[in-house]
Amino acid sequence: MHELQQLARTVKQVQYRQHRALETGLIAVGTTLARWDALRAVDRAPGASARELAAATFQTEQAFGALAGRLVAQGLVERRAGRGRRIPHHLTPAGRRVLExxxxxxxxxxxxxxxxxxxxxxxxxxxxxRRVLAVADA
Structure with a gap:
């Protein structure tokens, strides 16, 4: 069992270092890891709802909603009228430049x-x- 704990901790350490390095690099181009990840999610699923984008970015709907509000205020994402309460999200040209x-x-x-x-x-x-994820999802 101890070996599995060590494996899990090592995976987390790699992820932590990767995220720190990404955050540092992304700040240099005017964004953060959370914002860039949100832009990636919107790009992968144009027109997606906040609920769908929250799931894609591993956030709660409330956290993603606040983040999306900041992205809209920065002119990186636009929300368009949707059907019912569903509000689709789309990248703006400025958002696409930051994403790239x-x-x-x-x-x-x-x-x-x-x-x-x-x-x-x-x-x-x-x-x-991917095999680990497939087993966990089964």
């Missing part, structure tokens, strides 16, 4: 984070983590 700048930062940061692993090992790690 974030992609460039993320590519550089993540290349550095995983530099110690050859491409085949990275593919194996991804496959293993």
């Amino acid at each position: 700048a974030g992609h460039r930062v993320a590519d550089e940061v993540l290349e550095h984070c995983y530099a110690g692993l050859p491409a085949a090992d990275r593919a194996d790690l991804l496959a293993l983590l």
Whole structure:
């Protein structure tokens, strides 16, 4: 059992270091990890509701709603009239520029984070983590 705790802690340490490095790089281009992640979610699912985007970004609806409000105020996301209470979210041109700048930062940061692993090992790690998720989702 101790081995599983060590594995879980190591996964968390890698995630923490990765997030710190991403946050530092993203601040340099005028955004944060949370904002960039929200922009990615809106880009992946244009027209999605706050509920859908909250789930995609691992946030509560209330937390995502507050974040989306800041993104709207910054001119990065727009909310359009929807059907019923559903309000779809879309990137603005400014939001797309911030998203793309974030992609460039993320590519550089993540290349550095995983530099110690050859491409085949990275593919194996991804496959293993996906298997863990598949079992957890079953």
